[in-house]
Amino acid sequence: MSHPPAVTIREVAAAAQVGITTVSRALNNQSGISPATRARILQVAEELHYQPNRHAQNLRSQNINNIAVVMKGPSNPFFLSLIDPLEQEIRAHGYQMSLLRVPHEEDEVNIGRGAYQDSEAAGVLFLGGEARKSTAVFNSFPLPFTLCTVPPAPDWDNSVAAVSVDEAHGISLIVSHLTNLGHRRIAFLGPDQGERSVGAIREKAFVSALSAQGVTAEEKLIVRGGDGDDPYSFSYGYQMATRLLARKIPFTAVVAISDVIALGAQKALIDAGLKIPEEVSITGFDGIEFARYTNPALTTIEQPIHQLAETSCRLLFAQMNKEPIARPQRLLQGSLLVGDSTGPAPTD
Numbered sequence: 001m002s003h004p005p006a007v008t009i010r011e012v013a014a015a016a017q018v019g020i021t022t023v024s025r026a027l028n029n030q031s032g033i034s035p036a037t038r039a040r041i042l043q044v045a046e047e048l049h050y051q052p053n054r055h056a057q058n059l060r061s062q063n064i065n066n067i068a069v070v071m072k073g074p075s076n077p078f079f080l081s082l083i084d085p086l087e088q089e090i091r092a093h094g095y096q097m098s099l100l101r102v103p104h105e106e107d108e109v110n111i112g113r114g115a116y117q118d119s120e121a122a123g124v125l126f127l128g129g130e131a132r133k134s135t136a137v138f139n140s141f142p143l144p145f146t147l148c149t150v151p152p153a154p155d156w157d158n159s160v161a162a163v164s165v166d167e168a169h170g171i172s173l174i175v176s177h178l179t180n181l182g183h184r185r186i187a188f189l190g191p192d193q194g195e196r197s198v199g200a201i202r203e204k205a206f207v208s209a210l211s212a213q214g215v216t217a218e219e220k221l222i223v224r225g226g227d228g229d230d231p232y233s234f235s236y237g238y239q240m241a242t243r244l245l246a247r248k249i250p251f252t253a254v255v256a257i258s259d260v261i262a263l264g265a266q267k268a269l270i271d272a273g274l275k276i277p278e279e280v281s282i283t284g285f286d287g288i289e290f291a292r293y294t295n296p297a298l299t300t301i302e303q304p305i306h307q308l309a310e311t312s313c314r315l316l317f318a319q320m321n322k323e324p325i326a327r328p329q330r331l332l333q334g335s336l337l338v339g340d341s342t343g344p345a346p347t348d
Contacts, residue, residue, distance in 0.1 A: 007050045016044040025142075033142075065095045067316070068121035072108040072128035072197075074101035076232045077260055078286040078303070079127055082148070085309035086125065093317050095122065102129075104231060109137050112145065123320050125312060126150060131197050135160045144319035148312040149303075151201060152329040161315040161328040163308055167198055168205040170301040170334040174255055174283050175209035177299070177336060182345035183253040183281065184215055189240040189261055192225035199231070199257045202285065206255060220249050237264025245272055252280060252345045259284035259291045259300050266294070266341065277343030287337055296340030303334050 013023045018041065025033055026041035033041075067090045071079050083099065090097045098121065102108045108129040124145040133153050138145070138160055147162035156162075178186055188206050191199025207217040223240045225231060237256060241264070244254070254269070256262035262284030266276060274280050276296055284291060287302030311330055318325050 007048045009050070012041065012045050012048060012050050015048060016041045066098055066121045067095045068098050068100055068112070068124045070100045070102055070108050070112045070124060070126050070129075072102045072106075072126070072130075073104050073232055076128065076258070077288045077290065078258065079149075081288055082127060082305050082309060085306050086127070086148075086313065089309050089313035090125075093313065109141075113142065123316050125316055129197065131201055144316060146312050146316040146319070148308060149198070151198065151331070156329065158328050161319065161325065163312045163315065163330045163332065164198075165301075165303045165308070165334045166331040167201045168208070170285060171202055171205035171255075172209040172212070173301060173334075173336040174285070174299075175206065175213060177338070177342065178253045178255070178281060178283070179213045179215065181253075181281065181342065184345070185218070185221065185251045186210065186215070186253045186255060187221040187223065187244055187251040188217070189237065189244070189254060189256040189265055190222055190224045191257060192231045202257045218249070220247060221251055232258055232260055234260055234264035234267075237261035237266075238268045239264075241265035241268035245269075253342070254280060254282040256282065256284050259286045259288045259298060262298055262300070262341075263291060263294060266296075266298070276341055279346055281342040281345075283342060285334075287334070292337075292339070299339040299342040300337050301334040302337045304332050307332055 009023050013019060016023065018037065022033055022037065023041055026038045027045065069083070069086060073079055087097045100111055102111050108126055112124045112126060121143060124143050126145060126147045127149060129147065129150050131151055131153065133155060135156050145161070147160065149164050150162055151164040151167055152160070152162045175186070188203065190203045191197070203222070210217045221244070223244045225236060225240060237260065240261065241254070244251070245268070254262075254265060256265055262282055266282050269276060269280055269282065276282060282298070284298050284300040287300050291298035291300055311332070315325060315328065
């Protein structure tokens with residue numbers, strides 16, 4: 001006598017209209033789903049006469065070895081430079097890496113939650129993202145996670161692990177370098193109006209660093225993009241520098257919030273007939289390799305990408321292994337890389 005084929009967990013998931021991992025958590029009484037969803041899944045499983053295959057469950061639990069890297073800002077060359085070091089660290093721990101690219105305007109935390117259901121990830125590493133004032137948005141996040149290149153806010157508790165460069169220190173190095181060269185009228189190419197990530201932090205640090213040098217930041221020399229602009233791109237930098245020039249306000253130096261913006265701006269300044277650094281100096285932030293081979297080579301803050309990758313992964317795997325973490329939030333030091341794009345302020 002033949003028996004009907006056994007109902008699979010995939011069929012339960014389809015009937016309950018949830019992901020396979022959500023069904024698994026409900027059946028195994030694990031956290032990460034609401035009581036209502038758990039009850040609905042259990043009811044569907046009972047109605048379908050689902051019987052778990054314990055052997056298959058054991059195999060699956062042994063083979064969930066995927067780490068999801070959620071990258072906010074897929075066109076940012078600095079983030080692209082971090083992918084290889086991150087993958088090397090992840091593979092060194094015996095895991096595979098999957099990459100999820102998140103457009104600038106989308107919520108990376110929601111995408112990360114989706115990674116939990118869609119890719120059966122064992123952990124999530126957020127590369128870039130919004131610099132949030134509190135950790136509330138991460139409450140009940142279903143997987144171990146770490147934020148990479150996202151600086152913590154003063155009010156954060158220790159529930160969130162985060163690794164980033166010290167943004168304020170980096171900007172202060174740039175401003176000190178320029179003021180030591182005699183620059184006082186320094187323009188700033190900032191983020192778009194709705195920016196709530198490192199760009200806004202770097203702008204605030206710029207104003208503070210100028211004040212520490214006895215220089216008042218001029219609002220008319222601070223250029224921000226509009227909501228429709230594509231930030232962290234060469235074209236964005238070109239547009240911001242063009243808008244700055246259109247204001248016809250004298251300046252001798254430009255600080256951009258990233259290398260890619262600085263390089264776009266540098267072309268706009270050269271196209272306008274300005275000599276760099278004889279007539280205007282320009283700086284970036286990140287230290288992408290490409291910026292070393294432009295003409296002139298860019299003065300910038302070089303971020304320690306290998307240390308960022310190693311520390312971020314170490315904190316992530318410590319959480320996955322339920323190991324105690326003494327300092328879940330780390331600030332690393334960037335270094336000033338002086339190129340040919342900065343020089344003494346013109347005297348005339």
